[in-house]
Structures are given as C-alpha cells and as structure tokens.
Amino acid sequence: MNEAKQEQEKVINQAEEAYNKVIPEARGKAEKQISEAEGFAEATVNRAKGDAKKFTSVLLEYKRAPAVTRKRMYLETMEEVLSKLDDLTIIDSKVKGVLPIFQKTNESIILNKDKS
Numbered sequence: 252m253n254e255a256k257q258e259q260e261k262v263i264n265q266a267e268e269a270y271n272k273v274i275p276e277a278r279g280k281a282e283k284q285i286s287e288a289e290g291f292a293e294a295t296v297n298r299a300k301g302d303a304k305k306f307t308s309v310l311l312e313y314k315r316a317p318a319v320t321r322k323r324m325y326l327e328t329m330e331e332v333l334s335k336l337d338d339l340t341i342i343d344s345k346v347k348g349v350l351p352i353f354q355k356t357n358e359s360i361i362l363n364k365d366k367s
Contacts, residue, residue, distance in 0.1 A: 313320040333339060 309320065309324070
C-alpha cells in the first residue's frame with residue numbers, strides 16, 4: 252500500500268513537472284504569435300491608409316491637370332521599370348539591325364556612346 256502511494260506521488264510529480272515545462276512555453280509561443288499578428292494587422296492597415304491618401308492626392312492633381320498628371324505618372328512608371336533593367340535595346344523597324352541605346356552602369360542608366 253505504501254509503495255502504491257509513493258508511485259502515485261511520483262507519477263503526479265512527473266506530470267506536474269511536464270505541465271510546468273510545456274504549458275508556459277506554449278503560452279509564450281501563443282502570445283508571440285498573437286503579438287506578431289497584431290503587428291502585421293496594424294502595418295497592413297497603415298499601409299492601406301497611406302495608399303488611400305496617396306491615391307486621393309493623385310486624384311486631386313489629376314482633376315486639376317489631367318494631361319500633366321497622366322504624363323508624370325507615365326514617366327515615373329517608365330523610370331521605375333527601366334531602372335530595373337540591366338540592358339535596354341530599342342529596335343527601330345526603319346533601321347536594319349539592333350541598336351543598343353542604354354546601358355546600365357552602377358545603378359544608373361547612361362547613354363551608350365560610339366567608341367570610334
């Protein structure tokens with residue numbers, strides 16, 4: 252009878268030890284995930300609000316001067332797209348062959364000059 256009681260207490264102690272090891276770790280992980288999710292949600296909302304404000308300001312400028320705003324947006328987009336290219340080749344259907352016009356060097360686009 253005494254051995255059974257000791258065995259019971261031993262098992263209870265082992266269970267409590269396992270509980271004290273696992274549960275706080277699980278709570279910590281849960282709190283971390285919740286905190287990260289809240290941070291992500293806040294960042295997403297802030298980004299969306301910023302995008303909305305940017306859109307509103309572009310819309311106001313567009314209403315004031317549609318042609319100028321369209322051209323500015325086009326030029327900004329082309330600058331962004333072309334800056335990502337390593338080499339740019341423009342093909343003119345009136346000219347035989349291919350003309351290398353721009354060459355990207357050290358993060359800037361420079362005009363490719365004749366080396367004669």
